[in-house]
Amino acid sequence: MVAMLLQLARQACLFFGELWSTNTYEVALVLSGVGLLALYLYRQPRTNVPMISGGYPLLGHLHLFSNTVRYFAEAHAKYGDIFRFRLCGYEYYVVNGKLIFEGFRRFKDLSFYEALPRSALVTSFFGEQDTSDTSHIHLLRTTLPKKFDVVMDNIQRILEAKTHETLAVAADGVIGVKVIDQPYLWSVQVVGSAIAQFLFGPELGTDPEMFMLMLRLPENASTLFNYSRIFPLWVMDFWVQNFTAWPEHRRTIRKHVIPEIERRLAAQALPEADRPAPPEDLLQWMIEVQPRDHADWMDRCARRMLAMSFASVHTTSFMFHRILAHLSGHPELRAKLRAEQRTVVEHSGPLTSPAALDAMVLLDACIQEASRTANLAAAFQRVTTVDTVFANGQIIPKGSTVYLSPVAINCSAELYGEDWDTFRPERFLEGAAGMGDEKKTKAYTKSTAIRQNLLSFGSGRHVCPGRFLAVSEIKRMLCILLRRYDFETASGTPFVFNKVLLQDEVVDQPLRFIPLDDPVTGE
Numbered sequence: 230m231v232a233m234l235l236q237l238a239r240q241a242c243l244f245f246g247e248l249w250s251t252n253t254y255e256v257a258l259v260l261s262g263v264g265l266l267a268l269y270l271y272r273q274p275r276t277n278v279p280m281i282s283g284g285y286p287l288l289g290h291l292h293l294f295s296n297t298v299r300y301f302a303e304a305h306a307k308y309g310d311i312f313r314f315r316l317c318g319y320e321y322y323v324v325n326g327k328l329i330f331e332g333f334r335r336f337k338d339l340s341f342y343e344a345l346p347r348s349a350l351v352t353s354f355f356g357e358q359d360t361s362d363t364s365h366i367h368l369l370r371t372t373l374p375k376k377f378d379v380v381m382d383n384i385q386r387i388l389e390a391k392t393h394e395t396l397a398v399a400a401d402g403v404i405g406v407k408v409i410d411q412p413y414l415w416s417v418q419v420v421g422s423a424i425a426q427f428l429f430g431p432e433l434g435t436d437p438e439m440f441m442l443m444l445r446l447p448e449n450a451s452t453l454f455n456y457s458r459i460f461p462l463w464v465m466d467f468w469v470q471n472f473t474a475w476p477e478h479r480r481t482i483r484k485h486v487i488p489e490i491e492r493r494l495a496a497q498a499l500p501e502a503d504r505p506a507p508p509e510d511l512l513q514w515m516i517e518v519q520p521r522d523h524a525d526w527m528d529r530c531a532r533r534m535l536a537m538s539f540a541s542v543h544t545t546s547f548m549f550h551r552i553l554a555h556l557s558g559h560p561e562l563r564a565k566l567r568a569e570q571r572t573v574v575e576h577s578g579p580l581t582s583p584a585a586l587d588a589m590v591l592l593d594a595c596i597q598e599a600s601r602t603a604n605l606a607a608a609f610q611r612v613t614t615v616d617t618v619f620a621n622g623q624i625i626p627k628g629s630t631v632y633l634s635p636v637a638i639n640c641s642a643e644l645y646g647e648d649w650d651t652f653r654p655e656r657f658l659e660g661a662a663g664m665g666d667e668k669k670t671k672a673y674t675k676s677t678a679i680r681q682n683l684l685s686f687g688s689g690r691h692v693c694p695g696r697f698l699a700v701s702e703i704k705r706m707l708c709i710l711l712r713r714y715d716f717e718t719a720s721g722t723p724f725v726f727n728k729v730l731l732q733d734e735v736v737d738q739p740l741r742f743i744p745l746d747d748p749v750t751g752e
């Protein structure tokens with residue numbers, strides 16, 4: 230083969246050399262060199278990452294749709310920390326196991342922003358994004374921690390009011406059993422409303438049209454993410470623009486946010502004596518930092534607020550709903566959680582105080598366990614900006630789609646034992662007990678702590694900046710519920726948890742809430 234190519238090159242050189250009257254041997258030498266180089270590059274494998282075997286011809290690994298978590302766990306056991314699979318013409322690389330931490334650290338080589346158009350369909354959902362300005366995300370890392378107590382006090386009030394409004398059936402002053410037909414919608418209604426007020430303030434956050442927007446934001450989104458792995462992006466974009474509510478969501482947010490910004494700017498222009506105190510919400514913080522050198526800066530704010538709503542509302546509601554679904558099947562756990570509340574009230578003060586919330590370690594363990602088993606994000610998507618060679622020598626070519634998958638860590642039998650796929654929050658308390666070191670023990674009792682054995686909020690530069698708010702809100706909401714109500718599925722049969730391609734779905738069913746005869750007190 231090589232001899233034949235050299236012969237061909239020689240003939241070509243002789244021919245062109247004659248033609249251009251150059252020194253035939255020099256041209257022959259250069260062309261042979263180019264030929265050999267091409268041959269070398271051609272022979273050089275673009276990647277040495279193994280492909281998961283057993284895919285369907287042309288269609289690829291469609292069975293990933295059924296149970297990704299188990300599939301990834303098995304693939305990790307067989308192929309190690311990096312493998313790849315093909316789905317409908319697209320090739321995906323999965324980095325998992327311990328190498329995932331190298332993936333998080335190499336954020337310049339594995340770009341979060343380049344992945345966004347496909348991973349979260351952001352361009353289709355929210356319009357063109359200026360990813361060079363991330364000041365709005367920065368606010369969650371800088372301003373939110375400073376104002377956390379004020380924000381959480383507001384959230385607590387809303388959660389209390391909404392729970393009372395939706396669960397207390399006050400016929401003849403008697404609070405009776407209440408069945409919630411669609412607990413997921415209810416969780417968006419309660420948990421989502423509270424976040425909406427953190428995002429938009431007390432007025433806009435309670436506007437009925439904005440509320441409908443919050444409620445409908447997650448509509449079909451996870452299914453669309455799944456399809457985005459099968460179809461070209463332009464097909465997805467066409468679909469989103471013409472057959473979903475997203476263009477309407479964009480119109481709604483503009484319609485409300487732009488006048489609200491104008492109203493706030495007008496209020497701040499008033500003489501000092503008449504000027505109201507600026508509200509403590511994300512929109513206000515964003516108005517204050519948003520550069521105004523573009524005519525459409527208010528429009529940009531509106532689009533960013535839509536993106537922030539999406540990042541915060543459905544993730545938190547989803548996680549809360551999931552915990553409800555688990556707890557509804559575990560009466561003994563609900564009883565233990567109530568006992569924990571009683572002890573905490575005795576020793577750490579009112580149930581809503583930061584110290585009391587911190588002390589509820591079993592409640593926190595439930596959140597950790599739900600997030601561990603849910604793998605809400607079964608893969609954090611990235612795109613390689615260069616040919617990326619990992620520490621183990623495996624090469625992922627430039628421009629590839631990479632999934633940093635927490636599954637092999639969150640669902641590791643080595644880390645979590647043979648019952649890794651069972652919902653058993655106590656494992657985190659046992660883990661904490663075995664730590665010895667105070668710092669590590671503390672980490673085990675905090676679902677917000679980023680550590681090597683739990684990756685529900687990601688890690689590295691793009692680790693979730695909203696996790697403190699989300700966890701505190703979920704804890705508060707569970708506290709409110711557990712101290713006053715018991716709950717179970719109306720059918721008596723437990724929830725079904727489905728794992729579908731890189732997403733996770735819980736088949737919803739009605740929940741019955743029964744007021745307790747002896748509620749936990751400790752306001």
Ligand code: HEM
Binds near residue numbers: 548
């Ligand atoms: C239980 C609820 C939540 C879960 C499970 C969750 C999960 C995550 C994960 C896994 C990431 C990292 C993605 C990656 O590395 O590719 C992330 C990023 C992010 N999350 Fe959350 N999140 C939650 C709630 C929230 C809330 C309440 C907010 C806002 C208040 C929020 C705002 C964000 C933002 C802005 C990013 C992108 C960070 C960046 O680009 O650097 N999240 N979230």
